Amino acid sequence: KNQVEQSPQSLIILEGKNCTLQCNYTVSPFSNLRWYKQDTGRGPVSLTIMTFSENTKSNGRYTATLDADTKQSSLHITASQLSDSASYICVVSEGQAGTALIFGKGTTLSVSS
Amino acid sequence: DVKVTQSSRYLVKRTGEKVFLECVQDMDHENMFWYRQDPGLGLRLIYFSYDVKMKEKGDIPEGYSVSREKKERFSLILESASTNQTSMYLCASSFRQGILSYEQYFGPGTRLTVT
Numbered sequence: 001k002n003q004v005e006q007s008p009q010s011l012i013i014l015e016g017k018n019c020t021l022q023c024n025y026t027v028s029p030f031s032n033l034r035w036y037k038q039d040t041g042r043g044p045v046s047l048t049i050m051t052f053s054e055n056t057k058s059n060g061r062y063t064a065t066l067d068a069d070t071k072q073s074s075l076h077i078t079a080s081q082l083s084d085s086a087s088y089i090c091v092v093s094e095g096q097a098g099t100a101l102i103f104g105k106g107t108t109l110s111v112s113s
Numbered sequence: 114d115v116k117v118t119q120s121s122r123y124l125v126k127r128t129g130e131k132v133f134l135e136c137v138q139d140m141d142h143e144n145m146f147w148y149r150q151d152p153g154l155g156l157r158l159i160y161f162s163y164d165v166k167m168k169e170k171g172d173i174p175e176g177y178s179v180s181r182e183k184k185e186r187f188s189l190i191l192e193s194a195s196t197n198q199t200s201m202y203l204c205a206s207s208f209r210q211g212i213l214s215y216e217q218y219f220g221p222g223t224r225l226t227v228t
Binding site (some may be wrong): 032 | 117153154155156157158203205215216217218219220221222224
């Protein structure tokens with residue numbers, strides 16, 4: 001069964017600290033993996049998209065890694081800010097892109113001052 | 114910038130009412146999607162459309178229908194709203210083919226409460 005598992009479910013860190021969120025998937029065939037940020041009460045916004053051949057991609061203070069062999073991805077946030085408080089969702093696309101997305105349940109990150 | 118707009122941010126309806134949720138995108142995307150998002154369950158696909166007048170069932174289509182009469186507009190219809198349809202509804206759009214289709218752009222969401 002195609003699944004995307006994220007850990008931890010929630011995380012609290014101090015402003016300025018780094019953190020890493022994990023995503024493990026069992027989706028096959030794999031097309032691409034995306035990380036989205038969703039602020040409370042808002043729609044998700046894309047942070048990164050990685051295909052099979054990519055193993056790292058950055059977007060400012062956000063860096064995503066992908067290990068297609070172990071079917072694992074991580075999202076590293078550097079020097080966290082209060083505005084990073086949000087839910088982070090890992091999404092894996094099965095086969096052809098555009099449909100057949102498998103969503104993780106998200107990690108809720110709280111950054112405190 | 115890609116813009117996906119939804120007709121209402123918050124909506125309260127009574128059980129049994131017919132409910133229309135509207136979504137409009139301005140990027141000439143072929144694909145459009147409707148999801149619902151519930152705590153602990155993540156996003157689940159209700160319906161999607163890859164062209165005008167075309168629709169495909171997602172994972173949880175029961176109790177919903179959709180309409181796509183124009184390329185930029187995708188409507189979700191709850192024929193007879195029930196309390197278990199209380200949820201956050203998210204619309205998204207994307208190109209159909211190629212690497213551009215990897216990116217789905219989401220609207221702000223409609224929080225629907227059925228009483």
